[in-house]
Amino acid sequence: MKRRYFVLGTLGAAGALMLGWSLLPVRQRLTPSAPLPTQPGQAALNGWVKVGADDRVTVLLAKSEMGQGIHTALAMLLAEELDADWSTITTEMAPIDSIYNNLATVVDSLPFHPDDKGSVKRIAGWMTAKSMREIGIMATGGSSSIKDLWGPMREAGASARAMLVGAAAQAWGVPAAEIEVRSGVLRHAASGKQSRFGAFAEAAARQPLPSAPVLKDPARFTLIGQPQRRLESASKGDGSARFAIDQLPPGLLYASVRLCPTLGGRASGFDDKAARALPGFKQALMVPALRGGTAGVAVIADTPWHAMQAVKALDVQWDPGPAAGLSTPTLMQQLAAALDRDNHFTYHDSGDTAAALQAAAKTIDAEYRAPPLAHSTLEPQNCTVLLRNDGSATVWAPTQVPDFAIAAAAEAMAIPKERIRLEIPLLGGGFGRRLEVDFIAQAAAIARALPDKPVQTFWSREEDMTHDFYRPPAVARYRAGFDAQGKPVAFSAVSAAPSIVHQVVKRQFGLPGAGPDKTTAEGAFDQPYEWPNARIGHAIVDVPLPVGFWRSVGHSHNAFFKEGFVDEMAVAAGQDPLAFRVSLLQNHPRHLQVLQRAASLAGWGAPLADTADGAKQARGIALHESFGSVVAQVAEVSLAADKRIRVHRVVAVIDCGFPVNPNGVRQQMESAIVFGLSAALYGEITLDKGQVQQHNFHEQPMLRYDECPAIETEIVASTAAPEGVGEPGTPPIAPAVANALFALTGQRLRTLPLKLT
Structure with missing residues (x-):
């Protein structure tokens, strides 16, 4: 009887906790689980913004830039509420953390009609958003980036602004309410004191995080709603922009792939005698089917051209698999x-x-x-991987889903996810193709064959078009x-x-x-x-x-x-x-x-x-x-x-x-x-x-x-x-x-x- 009461009491308590959790708002999205890495003279004011002594404002971005201009729009949200000088804005990709999870795209995937204003829809959306904050993923997709971060990035800017104002008020001995902020400058009209953000960056980081940052009335917007040139457009115009396929770590080798012509098939064997005789050849290997991809073969060589010529020279025996009857x-x-x-x-x-x-x-x-x-992204599928002998790795990948990318790479290299550093450069188009991580798992598996040497796996246009999702x-x-x-x-x-x-x-x-x-x-x-x-x-x-x-x-x-x-x-x-x-x-x-x-x-x-x-x-x-x-x-x-x-x-x-x-x-x-x-x-x-x-x-x-x-x-x-x-x-x-x-x-x-x- 005591055990029964204990079990019933435990279940009741769990139910009460669950009910209480469900009634609470979505957990905060401002403070990450680990402090942001900073450079000397730079201070992180929350998980979305860092301010340097040189007045540079670095906006952390949880969405991939693949030509849609999202880095500019998201930076505008934060800069507006921060009252930053737009010319001082720089951007940086955010690390993996649950505060950056995409809540909106999953909520929008619920099968409700837009005209439905009922309580079931509201409750389902509420619970889904709360769940995704805890167990969701970072993702760029579903036209959800601005919708997802309209609140958090504005709150991050407003919060950082309040902390800078608090630091200035403390240093100047004046009421915070009397300090105005405009274009990266803090001013106290009565005393004539003013300073740029950089002077108070470190002191601001020691201020308490505001519990409820006050957001601007849209009628007061000076940046949001105004046409802005994209932050990365100049680099794309002069050729200095770096995409994933442009990564050149020292000692880089290249891998070209040939996948089974039949979708879902595999290579049952190959003869690499002719390929070995070609210049630059390093290694030929079988490529397994990973994360829904098709299996095949690959050749690692010293240049892209040598890799492409060598993989063509392989004599491959193909096993077409069950899709051979599909027309x-x-x-x-x-x-x-x-x-x-x-x-x-x-x-x-x-x-x-x-x-x-x-x-x-x-x-x-x-x-x-x-x-x-x-999808036909103009930048074909590619991924560069360096697996070190100490069991750590760096992955340069054009991905829309960093969580999935790290998980796929870790599994392919048989190392813990925590040992991988993921770099997400600019993407040469996405359109949904880079929500898949088959090519990342494949690149990791290929790089595993040559540890301590960076290997860039790239697909030809033909492989890309014939092995899409x-x-x-x-x-x-x-x-x-x-x-x-x-x-x-x-x-x-x-x-x-x-x-x-x-x-x-x-x-x-x-x-x-x-x-x-x-x-x-x-x-x-x-x-x-x-x-x-x-x-x-x-x-x-x-x-x-x-x-x-x-x-x-x-x-x-x-x-x-x-x-x-x-x-x-x-x-x-x-x-x-x-x-x-x-x-x-x-x-x-x-x-x-x-x-x-x-x-x-x-x-x-x-x-x-x-x-x-x-x-x-x-x-x-x-x-x-x-x-x-x-x-x-x-x-x-x-x-x-x-x-x-x-x-x-x-x-x-x-x-x-x-x-x-x-x-x-x-x-x-x-x-x-x-x-x-x-x-x-x-x-x-x-x-x-x-x-x-x-x-x-x-x-x-x-x-x-x-x-x-x-x-x-x-x-x-x-x-x-x-x-x-x-x-x-x-x-x-x-x-x-x-x-x-x-x-x-x-x-x-x-x-x-x-x-x-």
């Missing part, structure tokens, strides 16, 4: 067949869709398809019903595709994926259109194709499906595509404003002049919400004499909440449109017997300068908290172009890439 036709048939079975997960269900469709005066149906896509292929079926007056009464959508999250869980944690995956249906179920009855679902189909996060993830293809079908509904209802959308957004003023503004700027409804060569033009429109931001785009399109699709102009309007750096927002919209347009016109990975058929840019083109449309971006003024910017510009461009092509030709294209017959 594009069978893959798409498998996805389509899954839609014939009623075993999908329902993400949104309102009203009685089945009854409304059965009673409808008119129904329309359509099937849409999207192929796998490669691709955007999932998808097939979707849409159905809509109308009443006798042509008004929509029901909307139904179901899609089929592999699950990214299921595969990632297996790759990173060795666990089987299970349950729903929001990324499969995002862009389909979480949209603002006000259907009287609606049901949207998805069927996960397991296939031996490695899939991963691709810029805008599920939104990238679901926006094409959904916005193309909405246009089809407008035609069936006998309405203008703009007017039809407007009628479905009466309770969504934010979306309505973005849509109507884009149409107005583009001159929707006004006739378009012929092109210089006499070709007719037409407009297409699309509206899509993703990563918290609402984007509308209008594309102006014509056809060349050979039926080549030409996009002349794209008008884009985005509501992303408070635009931290308007320059950065416009740049990302332009980048996302070019990226999405490349995919819409050319993007397609095809498979034959498990082997990718596209090897380089001549077979998988990107948009060229002479094909790039004029892009006009307007940012909606807002004081709301910032939302995502890096990805939301990609989803609407494909449907906007497809809808313009229908207006131009009467041909409805339901498969990507867009090809006229």
